[in-house]
Amino acid sequence: MKRFQVAILGFGTVGSGVYRILTENHGDLKHRESLDLTVARILVRDFTNEPNLHLAPRQLFTTCFDDIAQDENISIVVECMGGVEPARSFILRALESGKTVVTSNKEVMSKHWYEFETAAKKTGAGLYLEATVGGGIPILRTITDSMQANNISRVMGIINGTTNFILTKMSEEGKDFAEVLAQAQQLGYAEANPTADVEGYDAMYKLSILSSMAFHAHMPIDVIYREGITKLTRADFETAKLLGYEIKLLAIGKKEGNRIEVRVHPTMLKTTHPLASVRGVFNAVFLTGHAVDDIMLYGRGAGCMPTASAVVSDVIYACHAHGRHRYMTFENIPGMSDQVELVRDFRCIYCVRLKVTDQPGTMAAIADVFARHGVSLKDVLQLGEADGCSSHITFMTYEAQEFAVQAALRDISALPCVRAIESVIRAEN
Amino acid sequence: MKRFQVAILGFGTVGSGVYRILTENHGDLKHRESLDLTVARILVRDFTNEPNLHLAPRQLFTTCFDDIAQDENISIVVECMGGVEPARSFILRALESGKTVVTSNKEVMSKHWYEFETAAKKTGAGLYLEATVGGGIPILRTITDSMQANNISRVMGIINGTTNFILTKMSEEGKDFAEVLAQAQQLGYAEANPTADVEGYDAMYKLSILSSMAFHAHMPIDVIYREGITKLTRADFETAKLLGYEIKLLAIGKKEGNRIEVRVHPTMLKTTHPLASVRGVFNAVFLTGHAVDDIMLYGRGAGCMPTASAVVSDVIYACHAHGRHRYMTFENIPGMSDQVELVRDFRCIYCVRLKVTDQPGTMAAIADVFARHGVSLKDVLQLGEADGCSSHITFMTYEAQEFAVQAALRDISALPCVRAIESVIRAEN
Numbered sequence: 001m002k003r004f005q006v007a008i009l010g011f012g013t014v015g016s017g018v019y020r021i022l023t024e025n026h027g028d029l030k031h032r033e034s035l036d037l038t039v040a041r042i043l044v045r046d047f048t049n050e051p052n053l054h055l056a057p058r059q060l061f062t063t064c065f066d067d068i069a070q071d072e073n074i075s076i077v078v079e080c081m082g083g084v085e086p087a088r089s090f091i092l093r094a095l096e097s098g099k100t101v102v103t104s105n106k107e108v109m110s111k112h113w114y115e116f117e118t119a120a121k122k123t124g125a126g127l128y129l130e131a132t133v134g135g136g137i138p139i140l141r142t143i144t145d146s147m148q149a150n151n152i153s154r155v156m157g158i159i160n161g162t163t164n165f166i167l168t169k170m171s172e173e174g175k176d177f178a179e180v181l182a183q184a185q186q187l188g189y190a191e192a193n194p195t196a197d198v199e200g201y202d203a204m205y206k207l208s209i210l211s212s213m214a215f216h217a218h219m220p221i222d223v224i225y226r227e228g229i230t231k232l233t234r235a236d237f238e239t240a241k242l243l244g245y246e247i248k249l250l251a252i253g254k255k256e257g258n259r260i261e262v263r264v265h266p267t268m269l270k271t272t273h274p275l276a277s278v279r280g281v282f283n284a285v286f287l288t289g290h291a292v293d294d295i296m297l298y299g300r301g302a303g304c305m306p307t308a309s310a311v312v313s314d315v316i317y318a319c320h321a322h323g324r325h326r327y328m329t330f331e332n333i334p335g336m337s338d339q340v341e342l343v344r345d346f347r348c349i350y351c352v353r354l355k356v357t358d359q360p361g362t363m364a365a366i367a368d369v370f371a372r373h374g375v376s377l378k379d380v381l382q383l384g385e386a387d388g389c390s391s392h393i394t395f396m397t398y399e400a401q402e403f404a405v406q407a408a409l410r411d412i413s414a415l416p417c418v419r420a421i422e423s424v425i426r427a428e429n
Numbered sequence: 430m431k432r433f434q435v436a437i438l439g440f441g442t443v444g445s446g447v448y449r450i451l452t453e454n455h456g457d458l459k460h461r462e463s464l465d466l467t468v469a470r471i472l473v474r475d476f477t478n479e480p481n482l483h484l485a486p487r488q489l490f491t492t493c494f495d496d497i498a499q500d501e502n503i504s505i506v507v508e509c510m511g512g513v514e515p516a517r518s519f520i521l522r523a524l525e526s527g528k529t530v531v532t533s534n535k536e537v538m539s540k541h542w543y544e545f546e547t548a549a550k551k552t553g554a555g556l557y558l559e560a561t562v563g564g565g566i567p568i569l570r571t572i573t574d575s576m577q578a579n580n581i582s583r584v585m586g587i588i589n590g591t592t593n594f595i596l597t598k599m600s601e602e603g604k605d606f607a608e609v610l611a612q613a614q615q616l617g618y619a620e621a622n623p624t625a626d627v628e629g630y631d632a633m634y635k636l637s638i639l640s641s642m643a644f645h646a647h648m649p650i651d652v653i654y655r656e657g658i659t660k661l662t663r664a665d666f667e668t669a670k671l672l673g674y675e676i677k678l679l680a681i682g683k684k685e686g687n688r689i690e691v692r693v694h695p696t697m698l699k700t701t702h703p704l705a706s707v708r709g710v711f712n713a714v715f716l717t718g719h720a721v722d723d724i725m726l727y728g729r730g731a732g733c734m735p736t737a738s739a740v741v742s743d744v745i746y747a748c749h750a751h752g753r754h755r756y757m758t759f760e761n762i763p764g765m766s767d768q769v770e771l772v773r774d775f776r777c778i779y780c781v782r783l784k785v786t787d788q789p790g791t792m793a794a795i796a797d798v799f800a801r802h803g804v805s806l807k808d809v810l811q812l813g814e815a816d817g818c819s820s821h822i823t824f825m826t827y828e829a830q831e832f833a834v835q836a837a838l839r840d841i842s843a844l845p846c847v848r849a850i851e852s853v854i855r856a857e858n
Contacts, residue, residue, distance in 0.1 A: 136721035138575035146567035149450045149741035291738035292565035295728040309720035312578035
């Protein structure tokens with residue numbers, strides 16, 4: 001029976017869930033895993049504003065990280081604080097003193113992974129982060145422990161539950177963004193300040209981690225194209241339905257040779273696509289490997305117990321590593337010859353909805369601009385307005401270059417017959 | 430850089446795929462995993478009837494297992510022969526000589542796992558079997574390495590691609606079983622002798638492994654209720670559609686306290702259920718844990734490269750274990766106090782279709798029999814025949830006891846107004 005003492009940093013939703021699982025399942029883990037895991041310390045910011053203090057014995061709590069850093073009996077530090085500081089400093093200090101770190105903090109990992117990895121390698125400490133992407137869904141472990149023999153060419157997923165809840169409601173109930181956001185906030189699915197979710201930052205953090213792992217190349221957040229869901233309207237969903245599509249906020253990474261593209265944006269998916277039927281706060285990720293082909297993993301991407309389940313699975317995994325932790329191989333960091341080319345001018349299908357004046361030559365003028373920029377059109381849908389003098393025209397393109405489409409749209413917006421570019425939404429197969 | 434020599438037993442679809450991945454990805458695995466993996470020997474039955482001999486250098490092949498058993502440089506044996514003997518003897522001899530075994534052979538594992546486990550523990554050899562269930566889908570690793578902190582209460586999945594291909598065709602194209610089976614045989618999706626697939630034996634082998642792992646209790650194949658798909662008719666699919674259901678061959682395991690039930694049978698699922706939309710040869714498995722809630726894994730459940738991908742992931746995983754392999758904890762084997770109760774009188778929803786004589790009192794007589802056996806009815810659908818004197822009545826029950834329903838059906842078949850019990854299909858939520 002091996003014994004490990006664990007410290008938990010942060011005692012909110014995830015931290016308290018980790019404490020609960022480690023305590024309630026202590027006997028099971030001894031029996032099945034031959035591990036005697038105890039929570040030795042819990043770090044909180046202060047004792048006055050912590051709502052969960054009643055969930056653990058008073059003597060476990062501390063407000064001083066030194067109590068953990070200097071306790072040599074603590075070999076595993078679970079970080080569930082969120083945000084960059086002080087999480088970054090605490091993680092670094094733990095790794096530098098040889099303690100293994102398990103974290104659910106996607107923001108700090110996406111911004112400081114390489115720094116952590118370097119510190120961990122120096123002392124031989126472990127660094128585990130399954131809970132940062134997809135909550136309880138074992139996405140990262142599937143890449144590291146089940147797809148090792150695969151060259152992964154694509155990751156594509158719904159990895160933010162808040163936005164998927166909002167988009168599901170907008171699609172199924174025909175409501176506007178603002179109305180559904182207010183409902184999500186009432187239900188606790190969206191924060192009072194929803195920016196991190198609805199503007200795609202949370203998905204961007206996660207995609208940085210997910211694509212770095214899948215492609216063995218460090219994908220910092222500033223190379224990720226990011227677009228949130230705040231501009232989506234009821235009309236977008238109506239148009240999508242007419243054409244047989246759902247709209248989802250997708251995180252997408254593709255690799256072809258050394259060329260990698262990474263992007264987060266609202267995406268139209270055929271209603272028959274498995275990701276199109278992922279509803280509410282659920283998450284799902286597609287992984288495509290050259291040997292295994294498509295794998296999809298589906299489950300709860302957030303919440304106390306699912307995320308804590310992933311954290312505890314990392315803790316147990318780390319214990320079984322017998323002090324021999326493995327580290328990421330980033331092929332594009334200084335000193336590696338196999339340089340990665342980041343693709344910003346990616347190829348995609350575009351759905352463009354315009355408001356135009358009903359007059360002879362309108363369609364021809366617009367189609368001509370697309371053609372001049374090398375953008376081929378697949379479907380066109382024109383719906384007249386009640387006023388009889390304007391229409392909405394929706395164009396679905398074939399796969400086209402992002403930059404060419406953007407240039408075409410600049411020219412189109414300058415046409416006299418075009419009153420407005422109402423929306424531009426990318427689509428994936 | 431650690432070096433490992435691997436032997437492959439059997440060079441059919443999976444064995445040759447393993448050779449291909451280990452050879453083609455040799456450089457990647459050195460670079461990313463710090464492992465130098467070479468295939469040292471390949472065992473074949475004879476040299477005259479092996480179609481894949483041209484895929485590897487002649488000097489690697491042998492027909493004599495001793496060449497592998499006695500080669501001390503070979504530390505990992507990959508068994509892809511299928512069937513019980515000689516696979517069982519070879520696996521045992523390999524484990525007894527301390528060689529780690531990786532297998533894709535569900536039949537031999539479901540029948541001799543405990544024997545293998547015992548042999549492996551004695552010498553400290555590893556025993557890995559991810560490829561036995563769900564082809565390339567990391568189902569077993571998810572249980573052992575990502576759900577360790579969960580008490581798993583349910584596994585439910587489509588784990589036989591051949592039958593799912595047949596059922597998908599029957600559902601979508603309204604064809605009969607025999608016609609679609611012939612088509613599946615032509616396409617190579619079904620064997621010349623299709624019994625193992627269509628009678629549910631293959632799914633039973635896999636469920637034995639899957640449920641043993643999920644419930645930490647040895648589930649031998651003879652405790653599994655098994656029913657194949659050969660009796661399903663076009664009428665069953667038509668009735669299912671009318672009621673809003675798909676029909677799938679499901680492998681189901683449920684655990685409540687120490688009570689476990691395991692069964693393989695055609696199952697009606699609401700069309701909105703995620704498993705209902707798993708089409709063709711794809712596989713998918715639901716796992717329900719107390720912390721993580723529902724997880725679904727989806728992908729290719731068979732085929733050369735997907736299955737070989739899982740085998741190679743086991744080989745790499747075994748190499749990283751540094752000689753410290755973990756073993757299953759079966760809680761119901763001799764010497765364990767925590768005895769498991771196997772439930773044969775399980776609870777289920779039943780869809781019963783009868784052919785009856787159209788006369789006053791028919792419905793009342795049948796409903797009365799169900800009532801006397803404590804079976805409550807939820808939906809009833811009666812459709813008259815063209816002859817005007819007979820009808821088809823379909824009853825959907827609420828959840829009821831298997832034995833009570835069987836007893837009711839015996840009494841119902843004796844009623845003068847009942848011409849035939851045309852089908853009985855269970856349903857799951």
